[in-house]
Amino acid sequence: MPMIELDVAMALAEGRHEDPFAVLGWHDTGEGGRIAALVPGADTLSAITPDGKTEVQLDHVTHGLFVGKWSKGKYRLRARNAQATWDFDDAYSFGPVLGEIDEYLIGEGTHRHLWKVLGAHVITHEGLRGVHFAVWAPAAKRVSVVGNFNTWDGRRHQMRKRGATGVWEIFIPGLMAGEVYKYEILGADGVIQPLKADPVGFGAEHPPQTASQVRELGLHLWGDGRWCETRHEANNIHAPVSIYEVHLGSWRRVWDEGGRPLSYYELAGQLIDYVVDMGFTHIELLPITEHPFDGSWGYQPVGLYAPTIRHGRPEEFAAFVDAAHQRGIGVILDWVPGHFPTDDHGLRHFDGTALYEHADPKEGFHQDWNTLIYNYGRREVKNYLLANALFWLEEYHLDGLRVDAVASMLYRDYSRKEGEWVPNQYGGRENLEAIDFLKSVNAEAYGGAPGIMTVAEESTAFPGVTRPVHMDGLGFGFKWNMGWMNDSLRYFQRDPIHRRWHHNELTFASSYTYSENFILPISHDEVVHGKGSMLGKMPGDGLQKFANLRAFYAFQWAHPGKKLLFMGQEFAQGKEWAHAGALEWQLLEDPLHAGMQAMIRDLNKLYRETPALHWGDCDPQGFDWIEADDAEASVFVFERRAPGAAPVVVAANLTPIDRTYRMGLPQDGTWCEIFNSDSGYYGGANWGNLGAIEAEEIATARRRVSAEVYLPPLAVVMFMPLEAKQ
Incomplete structure (x- = not known):
């Protein structure tokens, strides 16, 4: 019988051998073929032909390592113990899966599709269906894949190291999608690491379990x-x-x-x-x-x-x-x-x-x-x-x-x-x-x-x-745009009586608005860690809180920059967000919360359908101040525009005092009020301009024409030329 040295046998049995594929599986010894297999838990082990008609019993060497003669040809293994008999294909009878190009690109650090070669893939290899595992662990002395399929025993599926790349791989026939697995790694210091999930695993168990799970990619048929x-x-x-x-x-x-x-x-x-x-x-x-x-x-x-x-x-x-x-x-x-x-x-x-x-x-x-x-x-x-x-x-x-x-x-x-x-x-x-x-x-x-x-x-x-x-x-x-977010939130959280002293908190962003392509974010970060909800940040009594928040959102949607809003804030979530709960959908039974939601819906529609409100979000041609310095009244007026499209004039009155205000306009004619955050539909007092204002030949704010406009308290109103609405 072809023998295996005892020290080699013990290294394999103890999971210390750095190249198990050099010993296990079928090898030509020069005196005929030899099969070596490590099957802890088996009392006897035989090699059988794929049709099961020929069976050759292997000799037990030590600690589950069996060896025996086998002429060249395909084989399976049959194990027996007191409880069962089971047949299986030997993972060590299969050649490598990774090709030389993959090895080269991995070693070079330029494999754009790394996930197609590392991880766990259900494939057909050398005629059999199974799972190919590959993982990068260059300093390891030994890497094994373990799971329920091998009773989490790191001796059973010790992987093949692929040269200098530090990648280890093994193909295990018979496995399918859904198998849970981890990697058992023997470090360079000879210490076995805690079992590791697959860094390129495509699925995992439900927490708090931590194993990776074999998942197939590409099962969905796309229609997009x-x-x-x-x-x-x-x-x-x-x-x-x-x-x-x-x-x-x-x-x-x-x-x-x-x-x-x-x-x-x-x-x-x-x-x-x-x-x-x-x-x-x-x-x-x-x-x-x-x-x-x-x-x-x-x-x-x-x-x-x-x-x-x-x-x-x-x-x-x-x-x-x-x-x-x-x-x-x-x-x-x-x-x-x-x-x-x-x-x-x-x-x-x-x-x-x-x-x-x-x-x-x-x-x-x-x-x-x-x-x-x-x-x-x-x-x-x-x-x-x-x-x-x-x-x-x-x-x-x-x-x-x-x-x-x-x-x-x-x-x-x-x-x-x-x-x-x-x-x-x-x-x-x-x-x-x-x-x-x-x-x-x-x-x-x-x-x-x-x-x-x-x-x-x-x-x-x-x-x-x-x-x-x-x-x-x-x-x-x-x-x-974190600067805009911090400044504008700081401004709107102030009692309106103090806002005139902090006017620049809303105007300062215009000095750098076009230095980058900005998104204006009101994200999850603003409603966690004791910061409360957006509604809770607003000053005043209940109605004023809602008015302030409506004005804030309207100002955000009118200001240059793409928009981002965290879930729940569109209907004025009352509580701070909690990941373990759910949004307070029941609040929509309250007209004020439902009104806030309706306003965000209308702002999105207006934003999408009005080029002046989005084309210049990241282009300085899309914005101009009309009134940026009226700190005493806490009034802001600016123009949004787009090539070949009608302009929009935005006016914000951020005090609880209603105002009749002369506002410069970029052109004469009738201007329709296309948005008013104080609309009764949104939960406001329904004060406005009866649908339109008329430009007059009165120069104001460096504009040839202007109009007298009514500005509701704590509100934002927007206007567009009448001809653009017809």
């Missing part, structure tokens, strides 16, 4: 071809972009079924119907990448390649996106490449070393969030993240990525004191590797998925965030 061909018309800087930001788990719940969240299929009906009815153009999803902790709202993901199982399987998420597209709604995903959690089953010390993160906590640890920072300077890590961006755009047809916490990526001293950070190679604070990574993401995203948008949540004055990469910008399509 027309949308994808024309979506550039909906995503460009001159288009009306009004985004409804949603946390899927708490938008609505099924209370008669234990308060469960809606499924992707249910959301494809209920949420999209609602968004269409409300007139929003896009949905932005708080991260639906798989995450272990509900309280992170998805911002501490472990499974970057997996839509969370909380709402269904991958094909069901694809159906949700498809349904949105077929109703003309774009879908944007909050994407988190800035950090990852320290959960043992995640990326932390994945192969026993600081693989995805920096080894030095001054570079690799976020003190604010207790999370780890990706090492953007490592080519394989950069490739992992870059491919992930393309994965969501290509596999799930997403229309954009809103990149979270960009400021924390750009600066090495972000939220750090002196001595707590490491300067870059030039002694500066900029994270040059992260900057290069973001440029690469935007270049690849726009090049690989035409018509999409990328959005930066960036809270500093870092230059060129939305400048193209070829002009040395970061290359984002849009940037959240």
Whole structure:
């Protein structure tokens, strides 16, 4: 009998052998063929022909390792113990799956479609159906895939290492979609790591369970071809972009079924119907990448390649996106490449070393969030993240990525004191590797998925965030205007009697409005952590709170910049948002809340259908002040315009005193009142201008003509020339 040295046998049996494929399976020994198989738990093991007619018993060497002669040819294994007999195909009888080109691109860090070769894929290999597993763990001495299919025993499916790339792979015949699995990794120090979820896994178990789950991609049959061909018309800087930001788990719940969240299929009906009815153009999803902790709202993901199982399987998420597209709604995903959690089953010390993160906590640890920072300077890590961006755009047809916490990526001293950070190679604070990574993401995203948008949540004055990469910008399509958000909220939270002293809080944004392509965000961040609801921020009694909030939203929709509103704020949610609950839909029984919802619906319609209100959101030709300095009256008047379209004049009176006010106009004639936030339909007092005003030859505010206009208290009114309405 061909023998195996005892030390080799023990290394295999103990999971210490660095190249199990060199021993296990069929090998030509020069004296005829030999089969070696490691099957712990078997009392006897035989090799059998595929038809089962020939059976050769193998000899037991030690600790479940069996060896025996076998002439060249296909075989299966038959194991027996006191409880059962079972036949199976030997994973060690199959050759590699990954090709040389894949190896080369992985090693180079340039594999744009990394998810097509790493992760767990249901394939047919050498004539049999099964699952191919591949994972990057360059410092590991041994990697095994474990699951229910091998009783979570890391000795049974030790993987093949593919040269210098650090990738390990194995094909296990007979497995199917739905199998749960993790990786057992023996680190370079000889210590077995906590079982790891798959960094490129396409699915996961329901939390609090943490295993990856084999899921097939491409099961959904898409019907959104027309949308994808024309979506550039909906995503460009001159288009009306009004985004409804949603946390899927708490938008609505099924209370008669234990308060469960809606499924992707249910959301494809209920949420999209609602968004269409409300007139929003896009949905932005708080991260639906798989995450272990509900309280992170998805911002501490472990499974970057997996839509969370909380709402269904991958094909069901694809159906949700498809349904949105077929109703003309774009879908944007909050994407988190800035950090990852320290959960043992995640990326932390994945192969026993600081693989995805920096080894030095001054570079690799976020003190604010207790999370780890990706090492953007490592080519394989950069490739992992870059491919992930393309994965969501290509596999799930997403229309954009809103990149979270960009400021924390750009600066090495972000939220750090002196001595707590490491300067870059030039002694500066900029994270040059992260900057290069973001440029690469935007270049690849726009090049690989035409018509999409990328959005930066960036809270500093870092230059060129939305400048193209070829002009040395970061290359984002849009940037959240955090300055406008902070200043305007600060202004509207003030008692109106004090607003005249803070007039510049609403005018200052016009000095930089066109320095970037801005989105005006009222996001989830403004209604959490003790900040209360938008309604709760407003001063005054109940009616004045609603009037102030209506005026704020109207000012937001009239101001240059695309729009974003977090769910629930469109009907003046009363309480601070709580991820474990649901929106207070019952408030819509109150006319004031229903009126707020109706106003947002009308603002969206007006915004979409009026070029002057959206064409110049990111173009300075689209805006001009008429009255910016009347601090005493707390009145603001400005003009919105677009080439070849009628202008719109917006007037805001942000005191509780009604005013008759002479307002300059860009042209003579009759001007229709096209919007009034004080409308009784919206819950206001219904004071206005009886539908129209008339321009007079009285020069005011550098305009040849003007009109006397009635400005309701705490209200915004908008006017358009009569001929444009006919």
